[in-house]
Amino acid sequence: MPNSKKKKLIVIAGPTAVGKTALSIELANDLKTEIISADSRQFFRELNIGTAKPSAQELSEAPHHFINSHSITQTYSAGDFERDCLSLLDSLFETLDYVILTGGSGFYIKALLEGLDELPIPAPGLRESLTERLQNEGLEVLRKELETVDPVFFQSSETSNPQRVLRALEVYKTTGKPISQYRLENKKERDFNPVCIAVNRDRAELYQRIDTRIDNMLNDGLVEEVRGLSEFKSHQALQTVGYKEVFEYLDGNYDEEEMIRVLKQNSRRYAKRQLTWFRHQGNFEWFDVEDYDQILHFIKAELAI
Numbered sequence: 420m421p422n423s424k425k426k427k428l429i430v431i432a433g434p435t436a437v438g439k440t441a442l443s444i445e446l447a448n449d450l451k452t453e454i455i456s457a458d459s460r461q462f463f464r465e466l467n468i469g470t471a472k473p474s475a476q477e478l479s480e481a482p483h484h485f486i487n488s489h490s491i492t493q494t495y496s497a498g499d500f501e502r503d504c505l506s507l508l509d510s511l512f513e514t515l516d517y518v519i520l521t522g523g524s525g526f527y528i529k530a531l532l533e534g535l536d537e538l539p540i541p542a543p544g545l546r547e548s549l550t551e552r553l554q555n556e557g558l559e560v561l562r563k564e565l566e567t568v569d570p571v572f573f574q575s576s577e578t579s580n581p582q583r584v585l586r587a588l589e590v591y592k593t594t595g596k597p598i599s600q601y602r603l604e605n606k607k608e609r610d611f612n613p614v615c616i617a618v619n620r621d622r623a624e625l626y627q628r629i630d631t632r633i634d635n636m637l638n639d640g641l642v643e644e645v646r647g648l649s650e651f652k653s654h655q656a657l658q659t660v661g662y663k664e665v666f667e668y669l670d671g672n673y674d675e676e677e678m679i680r681v682l683k684q685n686s687r688r689y690a691k692r693q694l695t696w697f698r699h700q701g702n703f704e705w706f707d708v709e710d711y712d713q714i715l716h717f718i719k720a721e722l723a724i
Contacts, residue, residue, distance in 0.1 A: 426512045426611040427722055431521040432528060432697050433618040434690035436628045438708040440473050442618060443521040447481035449715060450722075452515050455504060456485045457522030457531070460656045462500075465491040465648060468641045469661040471632060491651050501530040508611065517614075517722055525696040526577050532615075534607030538598070541589040549585050561588060569597035574695040579659060614721040616714065617703035619694065629686045637679065641665060660689045 429450075431443050447454050456462075460470040464487045472486060484507060489495050504520075511518050522528065553561060561584050566573040568591045577583040590598040619625070645665040651657055652666055664685060668678035697703055706714050 425516055426508075427517040428508070428532075428611045428613045429517055429519045429718055429722075430528060430532070430613055430615045430703075431519060431618065432525070432616070432703060433523060433708065434625065434693040435523050435686060436471070436632050436690065437618055437620055437625060438628075439521050439523070439618065440477060442708055442711070442714070443519050444473075444477060444481045445711065446715065446718070447519055450517065450519075450718070452518055453482040453484065453511060455507065455518060455520045456483060457500075457520050457524050457527045458486075459497070459500075459522075459524040459527050460659065461486050461522075462489045462495055463487075463491045463656055464489070465651075466644075466656060466662075468636050468639050468644045469665075471636070491648070491654055491656065497527050497530040498535050500527050501535060504531050505609075512611065523693050525575060525693065525700060526583075529700060532609065532613055538586070538590055538601065539593050542593045545589055545592055546585065549588055553581055553585065558584065561585070564588065565591075569599050571599035571699055572597060574692065574699060578692070579689070580655065581658070582655065614718060615703045616717070617697045617705050618708035618714075619705065620708050625690060626687050629690060630683050633679065633682050633686060636661070642668070645669065660685045 429446070429452075431439055431446070433439050443454050446452075458470065460466050461472050462485055463470075466472075473483065478486065485500070485504070508518060520528065520531065549561070558581050561581075562573070562578055565578065565584055565587055569587060572578070572587050577587075587598040590596070590601060594601070620628075641661075642665055645657075645662055646669060648657060648662075649666075649669070657663070657666070661682065664678055664682045667673060667681075668675065673681070704717060706717070
């Protein structure tokens with residue numbers, strides 16, 4: 420890539436509902452660049468209400484990539500995103516000196532910035548044994564075990580994904596080394612320089628925004644959206660906060676009032692895990708999301724413009 424040292428990837432990370440979308444659009448317009456989504460569920464065309472995608476109006480205000488780019492009928496992993504996003508950046512950097520990456524999926528951001536690890540093959544029979552434990556004992560038991568052996572990884576948002584919990588335990592039980600440590604030792608070099616920003620806001624205000632977002636999603640038809648996705652219930656993207664709780668309601672495991680309570684509670688917990696993850700991963704410069712002038716000043720200084 421010509422002049423690759425001049426290329427910068429501006430990463431805007433932070434918890435759900437903090438205001439990353441509006442911030443990124445304003446930055447994209449001021450910096451005259453484009454936005455790549457690093458939200459692992461906004462890729463899928465069929466997932467709309469529960470993923471809090473940018474509205475049609477917001478999408479028209481700045482060029483976006485990796486939103487509505489795939490169908491839920493497809494399997495799309497962090498490794499696929501890493502490969503495809505690197506290819507996209509090669510193309511964008513032909514005419515742009517900097518591009519914005521934004522989202523709350525820390526694993527996908529990390530995959531793009533550092534690459535995915537070539538993790539060891541698990542010991543024979545280990546995956547089967549752990550899968551049986553997952554079925555018999557439940558995810559929470561395995562999560563508590565993971566918290567003991569790898570507290571850094573435990574704080575990530577990935578631990579809501581059963582397959583990643585199993586993989587982390589596989590690595591530890593096979594090598595005796597936490598997966599978080601293994602990742603730190605295997606970073607890949609990139610042809611761009613990241614400028615990493617994380618945004619937050621007052622905790623009470625953030626939680627209120629989360630609660631309001633859930634109310635709006637329900638009013639907009641979240642339950643109907645989830646009901647229409649029943650045949651894809653086992654898809655990884657639907658085993659996440661905002662969808663799994665509605666499936667539980669539709670399965671009759673609790674009533675509507677309890678569904679709303681659990682939706683809000685789990686969304687707040689997810690935001691807390693995201694904040695912990697970004698504080699422990701990478702060199703993020705933290706800002707209040709409302710401090711736009713400071714954010715822009717910092718970015719321009721990093722870009723030397």
